[in-house]
Amino acid sequence: MSGRVIGANLVVSITTFSREKSAMFFTIAFPIILILVFGTIFLNQDNVSFDLYVQDLDQTNSSAQLVKTLELNGKFKIVTVDPAINATRYAKDRKVNLVLVIPNGYERALARRLGLVGGVPYPAFRDPKASVTVTYIYDASASSTSTKIQILRAGFAVVNEAISGQPPFIRAAETSMLTKTFRFIEFFVPGIIAMSVMTSSLSGAVNMNAELRQKGVIRKLSTTPITRTDWILSNILYQFILAVICTMAILVVSYAVFSVRLKINAWLFVFLVLEVFAFGGIGMILTRVANEAESATAAANFIMFPMMFLSGSFFPLELMPGFLQTIARILPLYYVNEGLRASMVFIDSTAALRYAAMIGVFAIVVFVLGINTTKWEEGT
């Protein structure tokens, strides 16, 4: 191993990188664009409010009060529908996925239930069986419909409870597992870091080994004092430098544009190192398995693209069907994603350690295999 040789290789690699516009784009600009685009789309997801179309056929103070209650809940922006028109038709024409219809007689039913006469309560007149039926006109195929109905049910439950005058038997106390609240972007950024580092180390290793071998550069190098160890170490070091540059770029943009709150500690570096070794190792193996540079690149893409989408880089795994979640758990990128989230978002060192151990074992196995499959001398 020679520092001089590794230094010379780093100079060549970094010079090449700085002159390759497409490499610069895919390593630095592309992840930043992803952050900006997805970050903007999901910027206010936590404060999201649904449009609620309400047709109030009762047109009384009580029905207005009910609508107000739903609005105060904060989850709905109320749009009133003219009582004179056909609500079903309206929903169809306007492509509205849910219209809540408050029936005529709402106030009267309420008065009977509460025993109100002229606004004054007489308990003797109370009719505990008096009720009213509201109607949901909805489009079951729309994704937000069920969420809206759930919110409405919760809202009505509160109203029912108040009217019955009895305290509920089961109460729920909410204690979040998270120590603070998070926004989508804070989950997203670690995923993008993991994805970018994977792409650059995997394709970097393929490029360094397959392309330079095919061109005969490796043959020339094998007649110089550089050793295979020097070569592999310089590549890994270069990939790590790229990973750090790329991560810093992503973090700077995320802090500047979205003011994310992420913890940056030694774990971040641990995961970057392990990821570079893991995917650099895969790259070296691919280079050996595929004979030509083109097929090695194709094989790298074949591995990278499904991994990006299946391992929860872009969205939480919980959104995927069960069998896909099982698949995700055998993908190395999943452990980097989860590990980075554990350390940067949840600040959970135990979990980070667990994920680091998983990816670490994988990295060692793959890297050792990669070293053994990387040909240097033309050999026997």
Added chain:
Amino acid sequence: MTTEPEHAIDVENLTKRYGDLLAVNNISFHVRTGEVFAFLGPNGAGKTTTVEIIETIRTPTSGRVCLLGMDVTTRKRDIVPRIGVLPQGFSSFDRITVRETIQYYARLFGCRNTDVDGLIELANLKDKSKEQFKNLSGGLRQRLGIAIALVNDPEVVFLDEPTTGLDPRARREVWEVLLSLKTNGKTVFLTTHYMEEAELLADTVAIISKGKIIAMGSPDELIESNANYLVLTLKTIDGAPFEIIQRMGFEPVHDNHKNIKVRVEHTDDIHKILNAMKDAGASSLGLDVRKPNLEAVFLKLTGEALREGSVEGVPE
């Protein structure tokens, strides 16, 4: 160095097999210190395999190869800093300039005193020193490759087909660089399938065919011992001279330009033919007398042409 060994390279009974293929078949030769040694043979003859074994990047199946007195299979570390290699089809990092590439290789060898400007000048790349490798033509790339082979001021330089695939002008430009290398007194091991290249540059030529060395010596010696004759070419307008020459007992042939070619043993025979034509009143538009070249030697020894379409219609 005080006591330079007489032989820079010693090869004894070298054999290399790839599975069933016998690439190099029990060859022995040596290269004297300071000479230009050319390995001449068609594609697939075993040239590159042999040179790569000597360069320590392939291992022999059997036999012994010593470079600068050191066994190539065990002393790679000691050998590598003392040799310079232009591999076949030399290539380098696309985005790195000529100067940077030379500096890179100098750094690999740990040479602080490499005269980068001198090498650029030697390879005649002065106005290309800031050009990136990907923008260089084939000839420029080979010249850069030669400059790189010299970064460590090596004692032995290997040039594996330095002009293959180049156009004639680029080839001549590479030759100029190689000739200046020769005057520097380096030991040069050259492989080529171009006769002109071997004749022009080499002190010793080994002709290799199908993994065996079939002849070795200086270009003149090889021609002398294997093709000691002259070829007379006559430009004519009619068939008369052809018949006259035939009647004299020679074996004239027409080449593809309808010229007559006759192989003769001595210059006297040429006089005889010309006199006979004169007596018969037959005329020629022009004549040319040539000694055969290595190409003819090769053809005679192997019965195969080095390159397709390269052999003139020389009668056997």
